Amino acid sequence: MAHGCWRPALALVLVLLGTYAQAPSSRHMDDFIEAVRRVEAGALGSGPLAVLRRLRGAAGLDDAFVRHFLGNVSDVPRLDASLSGYLRAAVRHRVTEDGREEGVALTPDGTTVALAPLLLGIEAGFLARAAGRARGLYQLTLARAPDGAALLGPDGCWDSVASPRVFTLLGGPSAALTAARVNGGVDGVVLGTEVSAEGRRPLLLSGLLAEYYARRPESAGADAAPRLLGRRRRENFGGLVAPPALARQVVKAAALRRRLTGRSKMAAEEKKQLAASATEAMKEFVRQYVDCPPIIPRCMWGARPYRGTPTNLTLPLSFMFIHHTSTPGDPCLTFERCAADMRSMQRFHQEDRGWDDIGYSFVAGSDGYIYEGRGWLWQGAHTLGHNSVGYGVSFIGDYGAAVPSQHSMGLVRDRLASCAVGGGRLVSDFVLQGHRQVVSTSCPGDALYEEIRGWEHYGEVKKGK
Ligand SMILES: *[C@@H]1O[C@H](CO)[C@@H](O)[C@H](O)[C@H]1NC(C)=O
Numbered sequence: 001m002a003h004g005c006w007r008p009a010l011a012l013v014l015v016l017l018g019t020y021a022q023a024p025s026s027r028h029m030d031d032f033i034e035a036v037r038r039v040e041a042g043a044l045g046s047g048p049l050a051v052l053r054r055l056r057g058a059a060g061l062d063d064a065f066v067r068h069f070l071g072n073v074s075d076v077p078r079l080d081a082s083l084s085g086y087l088r089a090a091v092r093h094r095v096t097e098d099g100r101e102e103g104v105a106l107t108p109d110g111t112t113v114a115l116a117p118l119l120l121g122i123e124a125g126f127l128a129r130a131a132g133r134a135r136g137l138y139q140l141t142l143a144r145a146p147d148g149a150a151l152l153g154p155d156g157c158w159d160s161v162a163s164p165r166v167f168t169l170l171g172g173p174s175a176a177l178t179a180a181r182v183n184g185g186v187d188g189v190v191l192g193t194e195v196s197a198e199g200r201r202p203l204l205l206s207g208l209l210a211e212y213y214a215r216r217p218e219s220a221g222a223d224a225a226p227r228l229l230g231r232r233r234r235e236n237f238g239g240l241v242a243p244p245a246l247a248r249q250v251v252k253a254a255a256l257r258r259r260l261t262g263r264s265k266m267a268a269e270e271k272k273q274l275a276a277s278a279t280e281a282m283k284e285f286v287r288q289y290v291d292c293p294p295i296i297p298r299c300m301w302g303a304r305p306y307r308g309t310p311t312n313l314t315l316p317l318s319f320m321f322i323h324h325t326s327t328p329g330d331p332c333l334t335f336e337r338c339a340a341d342m343r344s345m346q347r348f349h350q351e352d353r354g355w356d357d358i359g360y361s362f363v364a365g366s367d368g369y370i371y372e373g374r375g376w377l378w379q380g381a382h383t384l385g386h387n388s389v390g391y392g393v394s395f396i397g398d399y400g401a402a403v404p405s406q407h408s409m410g411l412v413r414d415r416l417a418s419c420a421v422g423g424g425r426l427v428s429d430f431v432l433q434g435h436r437q438v439v440s441t442s443c444p445g446d447a448l449y450e451e452i453r454g455w456e457h458y459g460e461v462k463k464g465k
């Protein structure tokens with residue numbers, strides 16, 4: 001804490017003692033940002049680079065690979081024990097044998113990011129601004145792929161969304177790039193690129209993070225949201241990165257790691273093989289993290305279990321049926337609201353309707369996310385008589401008089417659809433229809449129905465098989 005500036009420092013210490021008798025211990029991004037503010041309070045007058053170096057020192061992110069690009073942090077001032085203990089636990093990334101992922105934080109929009117690649121990307125960006133030359137942005141964030149493992153790993157679930165502490169991977173331990181590592185790496189690239197441009201960004205790291213992982217809902221919904229937002233990570237990243245360049249960075253990172261650990265240089269043949277497999281893996285990476293929309297898994301919205309045994313779909317399907325929820329009648333603009341809407345619909349479908357589960361395959365919020373209902377593999381209960389031949393996708397809200405946000409419609413029309421085709425879940429010439437075309441109902445509302453009649457794949461009434 002601020003040495004050398006006694007009276008303000010004393011006041012600050014008293015305030016901090018009152019507010020933070022203990023270091024925060026939840027793994028929520030809000031708590032991490034508070035900890036960053038404490039580091040900043042102890043580094044008054046120095047810029048974000050000094051703060052990032054202190055964070056890196058406390059977290060122990062100082063191996064040869066990181067030093068190669070960012071320099072060592074052996075000279076940074078030490079933080080107080082409880083703060084540095086918190087930072088070490090919060091930032092150090094590892095997957096335990098029982099499948100818990102550490103070093104990750106839950107953001108207010110319901111996604112999870114690994115903090116190390118996020119911080120390294122931002123530091124590389126600030127360093128580039130200072131040195132006039134970007135070095136290692138991609139290698140420090142995304143291209144440092146794990147040795148000899150499948151490239152892409154699973155997403156996971158928190159023990160509690162209100163007070164997150166333990167993050168467990170779906171499908172057990174994995175050495176591969178987990179969803180949280182990709183999210184953190186993507187955010188590190190996006191923010192690192194942003195801060196590397198002279199004069200573009202606020203000079204407090206905490207401010208940058210708080211703005212990017214904004215807690216407040218945008219009153220006008222997703223369409224009015226600023227460009228630089230965690231919720232927009234896929235769009236922003238897609239505009240920045242060329243997959244072949246990223247594949248080359250993977251090869252460079254592997255060669256550098258070899259060199260730094262004193263092993264023999266990578267032979268040309270080995271490099272060629274690695275380049276080929278990185279290029280192949282990049283296709284799946286782009287499909288999963290750039291083409292597909294971000295999908296909030298069931299566990300994150302607090303789904304109750306499916307009742308009984310799900311019926312498996314036979315893929316690929318031929319139809320996508322568009323619905324609106326009608327009740328809830330308002331679009332949801334935040335993760336908390338959309339998740340609560342999902343729970344209330346599931347309760348209604350299971351208890352009042354007597355179904356096994358929420359009826360829809362997927363549900364579109366107006367918060368920038370798609371929510372997993374029955375998902376890609378289980379047959380839904382959405383479009384009577386047609387549930388085995390199509391996915392049912394519903395927009396939260398009532399769209400009799402107005403259409404959903406342009407952003408949420410884009411997620412379904414462009415991304416969910418092409419993601420489904422690319423993943424072999426829908427045939428490439430699938431037909432998109434409104435619920436009312438096959439069942440006597442006003443769903444998906446007059447306004448939304450008029451809208452989807454202009455969408456690619458829209459088809460006039462053709463009864464399902
Ligand atoms: C850390 O970096 C500084 C400045 O580049 C250098 O003088 C110092 O020797 C380095 N320390 C270690 C332990 O590598």
Ligand SMILES: *[C@@H]1O[C@H](CO)[C@@H](O)[C@H](O)[C@H]1NC(C)=O
Nearest residue numbers: 309310311312313376377378
């Ligand atoms: C449905 O698919 C899952 C794997 O996705 C499988 O374990 C299960 O046995 C299948 N059920 C039936 C009835 O085929």
